[in-house]
Amino acid sequence: MQQPLTKVLLKIFAGGFYQVHAGILFFVFFIMVGTVPGNMLISYHKSLMLAMTSSPMMLALVLAVWLIYIAKSWHYVSIQLFAPDKQFLFYSSTALSLVEQRKSWYYTQAAILAPIIIYALMAVGVGLAHRFYILPAVIILFLSVIIWCSAALYMRVMNGLIDSNKQSLLLRWSSKWRKPYFSLYVYHIFDDKKVSYFITKGLSWLIISGVFYLFADVSTDTRVAGIVILAVITAHVVLIFEERRFEETKLSFARNLPVSRFRLFLNFASVYFFLLLPESVWLFSRFHLLMALELLLAGLSIALLFHSLLYWFGLNMDKYLQWILGLFIVLFWIIMFHLLWALIPLNLVIAYLFFYNNYYRYEGVVSRES
Structure with missing residues (x-):
């Protein structure tokens, strides 16, 4: 009953x-x-x-x-x-x-x-x-x-x-620390989005463990590792979406600061680097230096591409997930054709163009569907 x-x-x-x-x-x-x-x-x-x-x-x-x-x-x-x-x-x-x-x-x-x-x-x-x-x-x-x-x-x-006036232990401890711009969302995650973060990391662990257990005989194949990284970044889509929401609702003042778009783009790359630190430790402990670096850059480029799409059509989760699905299929087959190395500059260029052309055009309106 x-x-x-x-x-x-x-x-x-x-x-x-x-x-x-x-x-x-x-x-x-x-x-x-x-x-x-x-x-x-x-x-x-x-x-x-x-x-x-x-x-x-x-x-x-x-x-x-x-x-x-x-x-x-x-x-x-x-x-x-x-x-x-x-x-x-x-x-x-x-x-x-x-x-x-x-x-x-x-x-x-x-x-x-x-x-x-x-x-x-x-x-x-x-x-x-x-x-x-x-x-x-x-x-x-x-x-x-x-x-x-x-x-x-x-x-x-x-x-x-x-109580909305009660700060978390993290914020009380770090109240006197200098906080670079890129670190604000990282603090926000560990202050208010801890559950989402640890669920995402749990999914990453399942993806990494499951795929490499099933592909133990070809675990050194770049394609297998590339697909794992693609799946791991896809598992982070909620955190990526929330980063854009946080930027738009809490950091909209940044558009009035004398900071170049290129520097802001690098700040977002730093955000995702810190979010992917657990996966980075795994990469550099499992693969040789050049392969680990290639995989990490591929992951960062995919995350930045997923991030920059949201400057184009706004905070619309339905449209966002449709694009993520389409991009996942396209990137999956590019990796299967041994073109992981080509994805890094391609993703970065496309992501930067989306970001550069739409950063100041975005009207700051959060879609009702989101």
Whole structure:
């Protein structure tokens, strides 16, 4: 029997998510079903599921697509939580025990991810029927971790209200430190976005560990490492989006400072360098110096490209995720053709052009959809 809180959360967030995204979901359903001849539909999806559970490369691509859907669900729920008509939840739901809250959020996130979960369970069944065990286990582990992390994120928001005049321990300790411009968002993350940061780093660890475990025989192949870096940066899209939101809502005064756009661009590169420090330690401990440096520069260039896109069309998460998905596919195939080295200058040039041409044109209006 469902708890009253579960019913409320399902109706508000799961139901609302499907109402808002009905058009996109219908389009995806049409692509998956409507474009395949009826007599080939079952065999087509069976082959696709078999590929997911037998090919690590195919599964990595599918998980990256799922991550974009998951990031959108996090963004939708976190925004809706602070809508004026949802404020009653902060007073009613927090009266329940943490265990009851956590169960309700598990059910809610599982309902939002129902299309992914249903398809994933069918794929697991196909994989087990063909005696593939490792990748089906990875799928189950991935979904379990995502649901757990989602519930932790939502509960952190719901139970994290504190006195607005009370500074965090980090800010009190660092109150007298000099803070370069690039460090402001880093402080903001460890002051207010710790849950999002550690969830992202957890996803990075899963991606790195999973892919290199499955590709142990070709772990020194630059393509494998490049795809891992691409997937890791894609896992950071929420933090990248929040960086732009923070810049626009808290640092908009920077447009009036006598600082060149090139210097500002370098500041953003410094931000992502610090955010990727854990991954950088792993790179330089696993690969030789030149390869590690190439992979790190590739990751920074991809992050800057994802960042600079937001100067073009603003803080619109729906459009942003669509572009991220398209770019992921393009960059994936460029890496597969041994062109990782070419991505670095290409990404940096495109990112800088987007940034240079749109930085002062951006009107500073946060999209309602975001």
